[in-house]
Every structure is written in C-alpha cells, then in structure tokens.
Amino acid sequence: MKKRGIRPGYFIILILLGAVLYGVFAILNSKMLERNAPEILIQDKIYWNLRTPLNIKFKDDSGIKFIRISMNDGTNTSNLLNQVMQEPITELDVNLTIPKTSFFNQKDSYEMQIEAVDFSKWGFFTGNKTQKNIQVILDTTRPxxxxxxxxxxxxxxxxxxxxxxxxxxxxxxxxxxxxxxxxxxxxxxxxxxxxxxxxxxxxxxxxxxxxxxxxxxxxxxxxxxxxxxxxxxKYKTSTIPLKDSFLDGKISELTDQYAKDPSLLSRLDKMKFINETLRAENEVLIKNVTSGVDETSIENFKILPFYPLKNGKKVADFADHRYFSYNGEIVSESWHMGIDFASVAQASIVSSNDGVVAYVGENGIYGLNIIIDHGFGLYSLYAHCSSVNVNQGDIVKAGQVIANTGVSGLALGDHLHFGILVQSLEVRPQQWLDKKWIADNITSVLDAAKKIIDKK
CATH class of the missing domain: 2.60.40.1930 (Macroglobulin (MG2) domain)
Known part of the structure; x- marks a missing residue:
C-alpha cells in the first residue's frame, strides 16, 4: 500500500500562512503600531519670568504628531499652542513664549496642561497620547x-x-x-x-x-x-637657551617616563612634549583638584602668611613668561606660575595654615606634588618634593611638616615650587606671603562686612 505524501498545495498554504504571520508580527512590532506614549520632559513645578522662552522637550519612538499647550487660572483657560506636525519628529524642542494678554496679570500661580499625540496607528489609528499637568509659578521680580x-x-x-x-x-x-x-x-x-x-x-x-x-x-x-x-x-619675560645636556638629561628622562613612544621623538619634540603637552595635562589635574569650594557658611576666614620653607631663598618668580630657544630660534614657551624657593637639600616643607590635603602624588613636571585645601576656594601647592608625610584626605595643622624638597619632575636643582590657587586659578603667592596685604585686603574687608551686617 502506497503512503500518501503531502500535497504540494499544502506547502503553498503553509508558506503563505507563515508569511502572513511574519507580516502581522512585523507590523505589530514596527513603529507603525508602537505602544509607547510620548514623553513630555518638564518638571512638575516650574518658575517662569515670562520674558525667557520656556523650553519643553518631547520624545517619541514613532514621532510627535500633535501637541497642545494651555494655561488655567482655576476659572478660565488660555490656549497657548496647537501644533500639527506634517512629518514625524522623534525629538521636539518647543520654546514657549507668552502672548501679550491680560490673562497673565491676574495671578501668580497657574496650571499648565500639555498634551502630545504620536504617529503610531495603535489604538485604532488614534495613536498614543500623553497628558501632563504642571504647576507654573510666575515670578518677574529680579533678586x-x-x-x-x-x-x-x-x-x-x-x-x-x-x-x-x-x-x-x-x-x-x-x-x-x-x-x-x-x-x-x-x-x-x-x-x-x-x-x-x-x-x-x-x-x-x-x-x-x-x-x-x-x-x-x-x-x-x-x-x-x-x-x-x-x-x-608687569611680569618678567625670559629667553632661556636650551643646552643639549638638559635636553638629553632631564627632558629625555621625563619623556621616557610619560611619552607613549619616546623613540620617535627628536630632541626638540621631546622638549615640546614635556613643556607643552605634559604640562597641559598636569595643569588640568591641578585645575580639577582646586576648583571646589566648600559651601559651608563661614563666619571667620583667618589665614596666616604662608612661609613654607624656613630660610628659603627665592630663585624664580611668579608669572615669568619663559621662551626657550635652540640655536637662536624660539622652540617653546611657558608660564612659571609659582615661586621657587631653595635652602638646603631635602629641606622641611611646612603648611603655614590649617587645611585638608586635596592631592598627593606624582604629577609630571611638578614631580611629587601636594595640594592643600584651606577653605573658601583657597589652595596651596607644593611641587618637586623628595618625600611626603601626608596622605590625601589628611587634616593638616599650621606649622606641620608635610614634605621635603627635592628634584622630582622638571627640577634641575633641589628646591620647592610653591603656588597659591583660588578656585583653580594661579595667583601671586607674594600677596599671601604678606601679613599686611592679607590684613588690608582680606581680613579687614570681612570684619567691615560683619559690622555692616550687625547694624541691619
């Protein structure tokens, strides 16, 4: 008895049925029938001065088709916007302005009603809809x-x-x-x-x-x-001739330590890498560390003159604009944003004021580097150390020995590079070493302000 095979017509029906099912599945999962309602990105309570356009963001997978915005004062409603999109827009920014009308002269608080409909055919071709009510506080008075x-x-x-x-x-x-x-x-x-x-x-x-x-x-x-x-x-400008011994010594050593492929760099390329590229990276780190400001209320900001190195002699000044030449040609430049002090090798470095250690570590041209946060956005910086006695996060006291001088980083002789920063900007350390300047420009100003406040 012969077995009956599946007729060819059945194959065609199965193929057609599979195609239909796949088509239905594809349609149900396409943007045409997506089911996600539009997003209306605005806080539930906002403050508005009526002068600045109010930004409202809309997002939707199939695209925004229609938006309506109105304001209600509890009794009456004012329509501010009715907009129909000709084409789907998946991300829409509306900068709403208020028409000149007496409606907004009556109250200080309103309810804004926002409605958005998308291009989806879900819901029997009506699309997905989102409605959002937000409280609007009108405020046109300047602080x-x-x-x-x-x-x-x-x-x-x-x-x-x-x-x-x-x-x-x-x-x-x-x-x-x-x-x-x-x-x-x-x-x-x-x-x-x-x-x-x-x-x-x-x-x-x-x-x-x-x-x-x-x-x-x-x-x-x-x-x-x-x-x-x-x-x-007026600050000093210097032209410094570069010697081969310097380029092949300190510059080459630092290049070997920090460059990705130092063998591809010439002498002058190494100099530019250290003095420009690496310096810029190191200064970004310092800027990030010193940009913070403690928001705790202050009543007294007492700062003593900084005296980081006993018997230290100034060997380089702040804001010296240095041009480096080789064979009579300027090849690189930089600013020296601190004061260099030298006394004896591995001399003790002292924190003249209380503070918190914000950074300790190797920092390229600055070598072994310490930064201390003294509050109020004021920081002190100590570079080229040979050793340190503190860790990041430590609380230090005035008079405490925090490190020793050295030749780490871009330093040829044992010395301390000392800097003062205010909210990430380098400033003249000389001012903060001067007791009279601090009294006249900082302490007396705060004391005078307190007397004015107490009289109010």
Whole structure:
C-alpha cells in the first residue's frame, strides 16, 4: 500500500500562512503600531519670568504628531499652542513664549496642561497620547543684590575679596562673574542672605571687571558691579637657551617616563612634549583638584602668611613668561606660575595654615606634588618634593611638616615650587606671603562686612 505524501498545495498554504504571520508580527512590532506614549520632559513645578522662552522637550519612538499647550487660572483657560506636525519628529524642542494678554496679570500661580499625540496607528489609528499637568509659578521680580564690602584694589595676577547680600524668595544661584568668563562660586557668609567670594585677575588677561550676580528659579537676574581699583603689574619675560645636556638629561628622562613612544621623538619634540603637552595635562589635574569650594557658611576666614620653607631663598618668580630657544630660534614657551624657593637639600616643607590635603602624588613636571585645601576656594601647592608625610584626605595643622624638597619632575636643582590657587586659578603667592596685604585686603574687608551686617 502506497503512503500518501503531502500535497504540494499544502506547502503553498503553509508558506503563505507563515508569511502572513511574519507580516502581522512585523507590523505589530514596527513603529507603525508602537505602544509607547510620548514623553513630555518638564518638571512638575516650574518658575517662569515670562520674558525667557520656556523650553519643553518631547520624545517619541514613532514621532510627535500633535501637541497642545494651555494655561488655567482655576476659572478660565488660555490656549497657548496647537501644533500639527506634517512629518514625524522623534525629538521636539518647543520654546514657549507668552502672548501679550491680560490673562497673565491676574495671578501668580497657574496650571499648565500639555498634551502630545504620536504617529503610531495603535489604538485604532488614534495613536498614543500623553497628558501632563504642571504647576507654573510666575515670578518677574529680579533678586536684590547689594555689595557690602570689597578689597579696594585688585592687581593683575592677584586676588581680591567681595562680600554681598542677595535677597529673593526663590533664590537659585549666587556667584561673581568676570569679564573673561570665569564664574567664582560664592560662599554663605556670617548670616543668612549674605555671601563672600575670592576673585582673581589672571596674568594673561589684559583688563578686569566683575559683577555679583544672583538668579532665581524663574530665571530673573540681579547684578551689582564691584568697583575695584585696577593695578597693572608687569611680569618678567625670559629667553632661556636650551643646552643639549638638559635636553638629553632631564627632558629625555621625563619623556621616557610619560611619552607613549619616546623613540620617535627628536630632541626638540621631546622638549615640546614635556613643556607643552605634559604640562597641559598636569595643569588640568591641578585645575580639577582646586576648583571646589566648600559651601559651608563661614563666619571667620583667618589665614596666616604662608612661609613654607624656613630660610628659603627665592630663585624664580611668579608669572615669568619663559621662551626657550635652540640655536637662536624660539622652540617653546611657558608660564612659571609659582615661586621657587631653595635652602638646603631635602629641606622641611611646612603648611603655614590649617587645611585638608586635596592631592598627593606624582604629577609630571611638578614631580611629587601636594595640594592643600584651606577653605573658601583657597589652595596651596607644593611641587618637586623628595618625600611626603601626608596622605590625601589628611587634616593638616599650621606649622606641620608635610614634605621635603627635592628634584622630582622638571627640577634641575633641589628646591620647592610653591603656588597659591583660588578656585583653580594661579595667583601671586607674594600677596599671601604678606601679613599686611592679607590684613588690608582680606581680613579687614570681612570684619567691615560683619559690622555692616550687625547694624541691619
């Protein structure tokens, strides 16, 4: 008896059925029928000054098709936006502006209703829909900002201080903004509503100006100009001929330690690598370590003159702009952003003020390097050490021996490279070594501000 085979027609039916099932599966899992509702990216409660456009972000897998935005004051509704998209937009930014109408002159709090529909055919071709209600607090009043006390002057490459008051019901941020773009974080000072900050005029910036700025949650900004007397300072410029013994010695040693393939570099390439590439990397580390500011309120900021090396003789100055020449041609340049002190080999290095060790380690041209955080955005730096007596995170006291001088990093003779930084910027250490300068420009300013505050 012959076995009956499967008829060819069955194969065709099975193939067609499989194709249909695959098609249905593909459609159900395609963007055409995706089931994810649109995302409306905005906080549940916002503050708005009505002047700055309000940014609302929308996201959807199949693309945004329609959005509607309205405001309700509890009684009446005002439609702000009805927009239909001609093509799917998966990410949409709406910068909402308020039309000139008396509707927004009645109250300080409103409910914003936001609706978004996508291009999906899910839900019998109606698409996925998201609705979101948010509370909108209208605030058109700028924070009140007043400078109470500040250093009389600021010198190029130097530091100064300012104390100010900032008042607003919904204060968001206070800082000092300079003409060169740096924002100095302000620290709460003495009593609520008062702030203080150290500021810096960098050596490579030709002019200086600064404003105290306060912003609130609605984006309103209040500002007050700080009227410093500007003192221009001329710094040294040096041209240093490079010797083969230096290039084949210290420069070659550091290149072997830090370059990926030192054998491919010529003498001058090695010099440029150490003096420019490696220096830049090392300075980024220092900047990152010294950019933090303790936000704990301060009542007294007492700082003693820095005297890191007993009987130390200054052998190199701050902000010396150095040009390096080889066979009469300038091949590289750099700034020496500290003071070099020398006394005897492996001399004791002392922390003149209390602080917390923010960094200890090998840092390229700086060698074995220590950075101490003294609070209020002020840091001291100690480079080229031969040994250290502290670890990162240690609390140090004034007068404590923290390390010994040496020749680590880009140092030819045993010495200490000492630096002072304010919120990541190098400043003139001479000022912070001077008892009178500290009293006139820092301590007396804070004391004067406290007397003004106490009278209010």
């Amino acid at each position: 009140d900002v007043n400078v109470l006390s500040h250093s009389y002057s600021i010198s190029k490459g130097g530091s100064a201080i300012v104390v100010f008051k900032a008042t607003d019901n919904d204060l968001k941020e206070v800082y000092v903004k300079t003409n060169y773009g740096k924002k100095f974080k302000a620290t709460p000072f003495y009593k609520d509503g008062y702030y203080a900050s150290l500021v810096v005029w960098p050596v490579d910036v030709e002019n200086f100006s600064a404003d105290v700025i306060a912003t609130d949650k609605a984006g309103n900004e209040g500002r007050s100009h700080i009227r410093y007397f500007l003192q221009n300072v």
